[in-house]
Amino acid sequence: MPTENELLSAVDALLNQVDQNDLPPPAERKRLREAAELSQTQIAKVLGTRREAVGNWETGKTEPRPPQRTAYARLLEGLAARFPAPDNESPSEPAVPETFTAAPALATAAPSEPAAPEAPARPAATARPLSTSRRPGAKKAANATAPTAAAVDPRFENGPLAVVDCEDGQVSAYCVGGLVLDVPAKSIPSLVDWTLKEAKLGQPKLSGPGKDADPLIVLTQSALERYGLPVALSEEERLAGRIPEGHKVIKQLARADWKLTKRGFGPWARIYRPAQGSERNCVQLCIPSWNALDTRHWGEAGQLAPADLARLLAVYASRVMTPRGSTAVTGLELMTAFHPPTRASEPDETGKRHSEYNPGSLGKDPVDCAPCEAPDGHPLLKDLPRFHTRTTAEKLFEEAYDWARPLTDAECTKRHLVGIDVNMAFAAGANGLTVGLGAPTHVKAPVFDPKLPGAWLVDLSHVDLSKVKVAKDKWVELDGSLLPSPFTPKGERPDGPAWYATPTVAYAVELGYDVTPIEAWVRYDNGRYLDSWYNRLRDAFLATMADLGVDADMAPADFLAAMDGWRRRDPQLAIVVDAVKATVKGGLGKLRERPRGEGWRSGEPWRALSRPTWRPDIRAAVISRTRINLHRKIVKHAAFTGQYPVAILSDCVVYAVDGESPLDFLPYRDGKPLPGGFKLGINPGLVKWEGTQEVLWGEGVREQFNAPELNLARYIKDGTVTDVDNGE
Structure with a gap:
């Protein structure tokens, strides 16, 4: 027979179970607290419990126990009397389902007030x-x-x-x-x-x-x-x-x-x-x-x-x-996660499986780069004279734009400088790009093949931007003096043979000019290694921006409105956006990681060279394609509007125009952008508004620093210029 104390305890437990009905459903508890503008911390302090416990009660993970239960029930009863549920809402369910990906469309909510998403939870x-x-x-x-x-x-x-x-x-x-x-x-x-x-x-x-x-x-x-x-x-x-x-x-x-x-x-x-x-x-x-x-x-x-x-x-x-280190390390690890170097083989005669090369990957062993792809100090260059400076005829130099020019007289009469920025430009440059997977092969006097990744020694100095092909059998005349060369980061016209990645040489052919390579280092084993990597990062970027109220395929005016103040809507998610972008750039940068101290001396190998993912050729190909993609849009825009950029920094382009908004100079017809030109939108490769300053500001800054060709794209966002690098 049970003792008296055991019986009383059982009765108390039964009463507590029956007492479960004296509290409203968890969702209603949360509604009442928020209606009273009380925090979980405030309630926890009054009830003598922890904030996390109140959160559990509001989600139904746990139920309050005496003595907090009685006090909590009285609090909710008082709040319910003051803040009754609206007639069109059921107190047992939230009025709007709370989901991780929910972000209100701008047609139904102001851009400055999207619902804050939460991290995905366990089922x-x-x-x-x-x-x-x-x-x-x-x-x-x-x-x-x-x-x-x-x-x-x-x-x-x-x-x-x-x-x-x-x-x-x-x-x-x-x-x-x-x-x-x-x-x-x-x-x-x-x-x-x-x-x-x-x-x-x-x-x-x-x-x-x-x-x-x-x-x-x-x-x-x-x-x-x-x-x-x-x-x-x-x-x-x-x-x-x-x-x-x-x-x-x-x-x-x-x-x-x-x-x-x-x-x-x-x-x-x-x-x-x-x-x-x-x-x-x-x-x-x-x-x-x-x-x-x-x-x-x-x-x-x-x-x-x-x-x-x-x-x-x-x-x-x-x-x-899951982060594996810095955003750069994670960006590189993400490539390997999609293309592991090995896989399990089919069972052999004994039924055992073995590790074998995974097709489409970079393999488990590093490969030597071509001499022209090697950065200064690489072991392949140890026999060069100590103070020898390599020219572009000796090394591959594919980098992002850093170009500017003085304003013309006509541009000085404009009122504003407007900057537009390409979203995730380097990720877009990696999309669909064929890159080498194995070691390079040296070829003398090759025939150029735009589908073959590699480095080509070729003279592109004859390409004249005053007359270019913009479509099949359609040539246009432009003011080439107002355009940067697509072949050099500084926008200078080449003066002789130089090494270029495949996308750069292919663009010269696209513009309507013949090319005759002198030699090349090509990779016959190749593939679209970065596609899955790009898709993952693109989806992460777009999903997070959608949570912040900026959706893909928005009308241009709605897009600009949604981008106004997007960071303030959820600063934590804004950090995620920045981290995703840094993962793109950092991962590509890791493909050509340089020595990091450790007593390294020129001509000696460094730690990164032992990785199969140390691939400067892939980095060069992505940067080449990114720069070419931008130049193609600039040419299309100039051919259609007669407007030329005054400054370019990486993926930011600045134009001198009368209006203050990109909509004042980007050509749209019936809401549709110029084919092949700039298009406003959040997708990688499309552009957003970077900033607007007065033309007088730009001229004043250049005069202040005595730099007629100061790159104004560097400062267009907020107009702050505290110093000028290298005496620009």
Whole structure:
């Protein structure tokens, strides 16, 4: 027979169960709080509980218990009397479903007030969280919804990453969708064990032969203190990029048989044990206070609260990939994720599979570049005289535009300088581009093939921009003196043979001129290696901009209105946009990474050369195509309107016009842009408004710095000129 106390406890439990009906549904609890303009923190303080607990009550993950339950019920009853539900709303459901991708169209909401999206959450079927302590195992972070999502891999049901923070001695891991887990680990080795065995963090592979992404743990300053790590690196440690090998945490890892990669324990530390079969045992740490999240690319992300930082990084991870280091490192890793160097072979006679080359990848072994593709200091050039300066007839020099010219008399009578900027120009340049996959082959007196990637030594000085072909059998006459050459970054006309990537030479043929290469380094093994990479980054960019109220295929005027103040609508998502752009540029830059100290001397190899992804030819081809794409639009615009650019910096072009808006000079007919010219829009390759200044401003700046050809595109955005590089 049960004792009296047991019976009373059972009755109390039954009463508590019946008492569940005294509270309104979770969505109504949230509505009432927001209607009263109360924060979860305010309610938590009054009820003597944690903010995360209030968030759980508002999403239905947990229910309040006495004594907070009675007080919470009274609060909601009072709020319901003051803020009754509208007649057209059901109190049990939100008036508008909250989904991650929901962003109001401009036709139904002002551009400055889009709904703030949240990071994708675990599906409802997995809502019961992991519990690793006596406290509730999961808590909902403030201002994070948990919308229904597609089925996810149960191995990674808590998302790709977690931000670990310590408050009042309690360590918590903030995950995707606002989920917060209790962390029982008391040291870095035990934190790694917990992450791999219990946290259910990670991300599925992006391609068939690829590997699942390792879980990422972000350590806040309080977590660093909790686990015996410095909050900030000393000057010596910062220069070395790591803490000393003798640090107590590194000794703890060694005693637990955990290893570190060659980069050591730095801002992006990888902790692993050798893989056993197909199972990987690896966790990556990100330490913002050690400058892991570079402010040039991540803005103020490192200063965000744990829940907000988890949300921001989760959006990036879900749309790009789990960060593997800097945005540049992640950009390069994304290429490899889509094209792993090896794959499993078909079973042999014994039924075993072997590792073999994965077609379409760069392979697992590095290949030597062509001598003309090698940057200065490369081992291929070690026999050159010490102070020899290579000319463009000796090296491939494909870079972005940095060109400007003085204004004409007619342009000086215009009122404004208007800058337009190409969206994700280098990503657009990579789209559909055929690049070399293997080693180059040297060819003497080759016949130019526009479909064959490589470097070509050819004389393009005869190409005259005063007469060019803009369509089949259609030639136009232009003022070539007002146009930059498409063949050089400074826009100067070539004066003899030089090395060019395939897209540059192909454009000379497109303009209607014959080319006769002297020699070439071509790659017969080639493919569209960057297509999946481009598609992933394009979709990430467009989805995030859509969340910020800027949709693709908007009418030009609506697009300009939507772009006005887009960053202010959700500063965290704006950081994601910047990070996506930095992933594009940084990933391409990594293809020709230069020495990074380490006692390197000219003529000696450096670490990056050992990677199969060290491919300066691919970088050159992308930059070449990007510059050519821009020049093609400039020529089409000049042929149709008679307007010529006055300055170009990379993907920004400045025109002297009377109006203040791009709509005042970009030719549109019945809402349709000039075919092949500039088009306003958010898609990669289309343009947005960069900035407008008065012509008098431009002339005044040039006069102030005594620089008639100062590149005004560099300063067109806000008109601020504090200094001029190289005496421009």
